[in-house]
Amino acid sequence: PSEAVRRQAADRLAGLATPAGALGRLGEAAVWLAAVQGHCPPSPPSDxxxxxxxxxxxxxxxxxxxxxxxxxxxxxxxxxxxxxxxxxxxxxxxxxxxxxxxxxxxxxxxxxxxxxxxxxxxxxxxxxxxxxxxxxxxxxxxxxxxxxxxxxxxxxxxxxxxxxxxxxxxxxxxxxxxxxxxxxxxxxxxxxxxxxxxxxxxxxxxxxxxxxxxxxxxxxxxxxxxxxxxxxxxxxxxxxxxxxxxxxxxxxxxxxxxxxxxxxxxxxxxxxxxxxxxxxxxxxxxxxxxxxxxxxxxxxxxxxxxxxxxxxxxIPVLRSAAAALAHVSLLADVLGAQDA
Amino acid sequence: PSEAVRRQAADRLAGLATPAGALGRLGEAAVWLAAVQGHCPPSPPSDxxxxxxxxxxxxxxxxxxxxxxxxxxxxxxxxxxxxxxxxxxxxxxxxxxxxxxxxxxxxxxxxxxxxxxxxxxxxxxxxxxxxxxxxxxxxxxxxxxxxxxxxxxxxxxxxxxxxxxxxxxxxxxxxxxxxxxxxxxxxxxxxxxxxxxxxxxxxxxxxxxxxxxxxxxxxxxxxxxxxxxxxxxxxxxxxxxxxxxxxxxxxxxxxxxxxxxxxxxxxxxxxxxxxxxxxxxxxxxxxxxxxxxxxxxxxxxxxxxxxxxxxxxxIPVLRSAAAALAHVSLLADVLGAQDA
Structure with a gap:
């Protein structure tokens, strides 16, 4: 697994427009999935x-x-x-x-x-x-x-x-x-x-x-x-x-x-x-x-x-994890939209 | 919920070609779903x-x-x-x-x-x-x-x-x-x-x-x-x-x-x-x-x-439960196929 991608995924998780840790183990699974897939955000497993x-x-x-x-x-x-x-x-x-x-x-x-x-x-x-x-x-x-x-x-x-x-x-x-x-x-x-x-x-x-x-x-x-x-x-x-x-x-x-x-x-x-x-x-x-x-x-x-x-x-739990990390809004974007 | 359907679903669960209780809470959820849907086997929730x-x-x-x-x-x-x-x-x-x-x-x-x-x-x-x-x-x-x-x-x-x-x-x-x-x-x-x-x-x-x-x-x-x-x-x-x-x-x-x-x-x-x-x-x-x-x-x-x-x-856990009770073979059918 890629340590660099793991860090990138952990940073993205921390930057989501959710309370810190609110995704629980879903967030951890998403970070693991990103690291093993080698890209962030991870993709929901499809094959x-x-x-x-x-x-x-x-x-x-x-x-x-x-x-x-x-x-x-x-x-x-x-x-x-x-x-x-x-x-x-x-x-x-x-x-x-x-x-x-x-x-x-x-x-x-x-x-x-x-x-x-x-x-x-x-x-x-x-x-x-x-x-x-x-x-x-x-x-x-x-x-x-x-x-x-x-x-x-x-x-x-x-x-x-x-x-x-x-x-x-x-x-x-x-x-x-x-x-x-x-x-x-x-x-x-x-x-x-x-x-x-x-x-x-x-x-x-x-x-x-x-x-x-x-x-x-x-x-x-x-x-x-x-x-x-x-x-x-x-x-x-x-x-x-x-x-x-x-x-x-x-x-x-x-x-x-x-x-x-x-x-x-x-x-x-x-x-x-x-x-x-x-x-x-x-x-x-x-x-x-x-x-x-x-x-x-x-x-x-x-x-x-x-x-x-x-x-x-x-399998659906991993798919939920990947989708959440990939598609939940980032806090920066939400606040940006408010300021705009 | 229908008690008659609940019993029917529990009987079906017990008759699956699996060890007794092997589906764990998935089996219990399937029985509940059958009782609330009023039919056995239950359908995976689709709407x-x-x-x-x-x-x-x-x-x-x-x-x-x-x-x-x-x-x-x-x-x-x-x-x-x-x-x-x-x-x-x-x-x-x-x-x-x-x-x-x-x-x-x-x-x-x-x-x-x-x-x-x-x-x-x-x-x-x-x-x-x-x-x-x-x-x-x-x-x-x-x-x-x-x-x-x-x-x-x-x-x-x-x-x-x-x-x-x-x-x-x-x-x-x-x-x-x-x-x-x-x-x-x-x-x-x-x-x-x-x-x-x-x-x-x-x-x-x-x-x-x-x-x-x-x-x-x-x-x-x-x-x-x-x-x-x-x-x-x-x-x-x-x-x-x-x-x-x-x-x-x-x-x-x-x-x-x-x-x-x-x-x-x-x-x-x-x-x-x-x-x-x-x-x-x-x-x-x-x-x-x-x-x-x-x-x-x-x-x-x-x-x-x-x-x-x-x-x-x-949601996918409930869908798994319903599909398992609906589509896993019955022991009677498996043994029947063997005898045939």
């Missing part, structure tokens, strides 16, 4: 592209989710038919949607070729007993995500969102956040799509065992993804890091997206300057990761649907 | 109309605001020229905007005739030393607001927002909230557009003296507006009550709007079932009043611009 990374997770065979893994593939079909939550919101707010199978546990040919073009494997390893991926698979997934980000940017994206689809994916996300922040399973494990107290204790145990199994390898972000991640999460990390490298802003979603952002910041330091937080998730790990990244969510609606839905719901 | 009620307040001559009263008239011009915050956001989100001078302290002819058509008086009384209005003026202002609401509904509004413009207007709003809730000036007085600690203490004293002066008359909502309100606030009360009577939903804004909603609920019991809270204001009285009304804001962005701007910023 927003959402990419959903889908994959299955070996831990779902071990009772960490309220849903069976077969739902992942069914939901990919829902992204394609337009009936998934993020698909509905993306249409409403004028964002493009693309879904990619990185590691769904389905037969070849289940999805259209363009959905499976970047597939790394069927399912990822159960992280409490084995690595999620091989080292080579992690690199392929990272490269796939980067390639997809580059494609979307080349096609004209001025704002990117990464969504997730994968039953069980809050478990590796919690493990990645715990490993990155150096905290315990008890602080990061949440109820995901809605498990009960007993299942929550079991899920925490799975995260705990995964962290113990991975040991010191988690110091390296790529090894961390190999040990604790998945194909879909590694791809999202590659996507986020490449978006930042190409200088295109990203709105983060819930705990999966923020876990990937946290790893992306380790993988490509400085990336998070290009990220805004779309919404606050009820998952405890998401708030911890956002705090570390220094990001405050735009929305706090208790959404826990995943898919990128919270980030898409936040 | 949103914002009416800004402008007026001056005698208390501004007594050091309660960071700004001089002349700003009120200048800002009315900004609503007309489109450079005010709410005007910018209304254009962005496809809402119509109308500004009315109910009590601005300017010469006749300063504004176009349609802006002044409902004018009640020039400025309202300094409430710590005199009544804001005569009883007759209060009734005229209430009737004016009701007539405007009826006009907007007749013209097709499917969602209404009332905005405010008036230097000093957080003082009568705080007084109205304190009087309605039976609490002290210390609990309701905030920094408005940005006063310092000394001015805050003075403002609190003004509210305290106003409450003491008004005494037991505040038990009646019309007398309360006469003693502690203003022409613009009384008109907004009439507007809100009439919108509810006509069965058209309203999104409330900050402390001024919520103060009027609280009085409207007393004036026409049951009105608040038609109201949603657009955003949380930093003014302490707003949160107290929302709690009494049982409303939780859709946005919490620290905005304190007034004008209806926070409510307009929340």
């Amino acid at each position: 927003v592209r959402v990419v959903v990374f889908a994959g299955d997770h070996g831990v779902t065979a071990h009772g960490v989710s309220a849903y069976p893994p077969e739902i992942t593939g069914l939901m990919v079909q829902q992204f394609l038919s337009g009936g998934a939550g993020v698909a509905v919101l993306a249409r409403l707010h004028g964002a493009a949607l693309r879904v990619l199978d990185l590691g769904v546990d389905v037969d070849a040919g289940t999805f259209p070729a363009e959905v499976s073009a970047y597939k790394v494997r069927r399912g990822s390893g159960a992280i409490h007993i084995e690595d999620a991926l091989t080292g080579d698979e992690t690199l392929r997934a990272l490269a796939a995500g980067a390639a997809v980000a580059a494609e979307e940017v080349a096609a004209g994206a001025d704002l990117l969102i990464a969504g997730d689809m994968g039953i069980g994916n809050t478990t590796p996300s919690a493990a990645l956040i715990a490993a990155t922040l150096g905290i315990g399973a008890d602080e990061v494990t949440g109820r995901g799509s809605g498990i009960d107290v007993d299942a929550l204790a079991h899920k925490q145990d799975v995260v705990d065992r995964a962290l113990e199994r991975a040991g010191a390898r988690v110091a390296d972000p790529v090894d961390r993804l190999t040990a604790l991640g998945s194909a879909d999460l590694a791809a999202q990390v590659g996507f986020l890091a490449e978006a930042a490298r190409l200088g295109v802003p990203v709105v983060l979603d819930g705990v999966i997206s923020v876990a990937c952002a946290l790893v992306a910041e380790d993988y490509a330091p400085g990336s998070s300057a290009w990220f805004a937080a779309g919404h606050r998730s009820p998952e405890p790990a998401q708030s911890l990761a956002l705090e570390k990244l220094g990001l405050e969510p735009l929305l706090d609606l208790g959404m826990r649907l995943g898919e990128g839905s919270g980030a898409v719901a936040a | 949103v109309r914002v009416v800004v009620f402008a007026g001056d307040h005698g208390v501004t001559a007594h050091g309660v605001s960071a700004y001089p009263p002349e700003i009120t008239g200048l800002m009315v011009q900004q609503f007309l020229s489109g450079g005010a915050g709410v005007a910018v956001l209304a254009r962005l989100h496809g809402a119509a905007l109308r500004v009315l001078d109910l009590g601005v302290d300017v010469d006749a002819g300063t504004f176009p005739a349609e802006v002044s058509a409902y004018k009640v008086r020039r400025g309202s009384g300094a409430i710590h030393i005199e009544d804001a209005l005569t009883g007759d003026e209060t009734l005229r202002a209430l009737a004016a607001g009701a007539a405007v609401a009826a006009e907007e509904v007749a013209a097709g509004a499917d969602l209404l927002i009332a905005g405010d413009m008036g230097i000093g207007n957080t003082t009568p709003s705080a007084a109205l909230i304190a009087a309605t809730l039976g609490i002290g000036a210390d609990e309701v007085t905030g920094r408005g557009s940005g006063i310092d600690v000394d001015a805050l203490a003075h403002k609190q004293d003004v509210v305290d003296r106003a409450l003491e002066r008004a005494g037991a008359r505040v038990a009646d909502p019309v007398d309360r507006l006469t003693a502690l309100g203003s022409a613009d606030l009384a008109a907004q009360v009439g507007f809100l009550a009439e919108a509810a009577r006509l069965g058209v939903p309203v999104v409330l804004d900050g402390v001024i709007s919520v103060a009027c909603a609280l009085v409207a609920e007393d004036y026409a019991p049951g009105s608040s079932a038609w109201f949603a809270a657009g955003h949380r204001s930093p003014e302490p009285a707003q949160s107290l009043a929302l709690e009494k009304l049982g409303l939780e804001p859709l946005l919490d962005l620290g905005m304190r611009l007034g004008e209806g701007s926070g409510a307009v910023a929340a």
Whole structure:
């Protein structure tokens, strides 16, 4: 982001014909948007592209989710038919949607070729007993995500969102956040799509065992993804890091997206300057990761649907921010008109 | 609102192909919208109309605001020229905007005739030393607001927002909230557009003296507006009550709007079932009043611009809510497709 433009935007904000600070977080978001766009006033994002990374997770065979893994593939079909939550919101707010199978546990040919073009494997390893991926698979997934980000940017994206689809994916996300922040399973494990107290204790145990199994390898972000991640999460990390490298802003979603952002910041330091937080998730790990990244969510609606839905719901807030900084009168002009 | 439709919408929400509760407050807003629209699924509001009620307040001559009263008239011009915050956001989100001078302290002819058509008086009384209005003026202002609401509904509004413009207007709003809730000036007085600690203490004293002066008359909502309100606030009360009577939903804004909603609920019991809270204001009285009304804001962005701007910023959240309940697939359909 441009520090010069950030200062210019902050000056413009202070010069609006409003009381100081009256736009609140809308003003802060506008200043960030100007800095990442490199011009002041900022433009309301108009070519927003959402990419959903889908994959299955070996831990779902071990009772960490309220849903069976077969739902992942069914939901990919829902992204394609337009009936998934993020698909509905993306249409409403004028964002493009693309879904990619990185590691769904389905037969070849289940999805259209363009959905499976970047597939790394069927399912990822159960992280409490084995690595999620091989080292080579992690690199392929990272490269796939980067390639997809580059494609979307080349096609004209001025704002990117990464969504997730994968039953069980809050478990590796919690493990990645715990490993990155150096905290315990008890602080990061949440109820995901809605498990009960007993299942929550079991899920925490799975995260705990995964962290113990991975040991010191988690110091390296790529090894961390190999040990604790998945194909879909590694791809999202590659996507986020490449978006930042190409200088295109990203709105983060819930705990999966923020876990990937946290790893992306380790993988490509400085990336998070290009990220805004779309919404606050009820998952405890998401708030911890956002705090570390220094990001405050735009929305706090208790959404826990995943898919990128919270980030898409936040698009109009960013558009409001940009429009306000661009079009609200400057105090100097108002007073000038009075004097004239 | 229709209880039958509310139940129908809650059932539909529970039947979506999402984890239970995954849409969070978006789901709750969708159920409310269905109940107030009287049909399920609800429609995203498409004919949103914002009416800004402008007026001056005698208390501004007594050091309660960071700004001089002349700003009120200048800002009315900004609503007309489109450079005010709410005007910018209304254009962005496809809402119509109308500004009315109910009590601005300017010469006749300063504004176009349609802006002044409902004018009640020039400025309202300094409430710590005199009544804001005569009883007759209060009734005229209430009737004016009701007539405007009826006009907007007749013209097709499917969602209404009332905005405010008036230097000093957080003082009568705080007084109205304190009087309605039976609490002290210390609990309701905030920094408005940005006063310092000394001015805050003075403002609190003004509210305290106003409450003491008004005494037991505040038990009646019309007398309360006469003693502690203003022409613009009384008109907004009439507007809100009439919108509810006509069965058209309203999104409330900050402390001024919520103060009027609280009085409207007393004036026409049951009105608040038609109201949603657009955003949380930093003014302490707003949160107290929302709690009494049982409303939780859709946005919490620290905005304190007034004008209806926070409510307009929340329009896309309601649209997201409606679209999600209307268009996200039902679980029965997804499983049916699998079986087929």
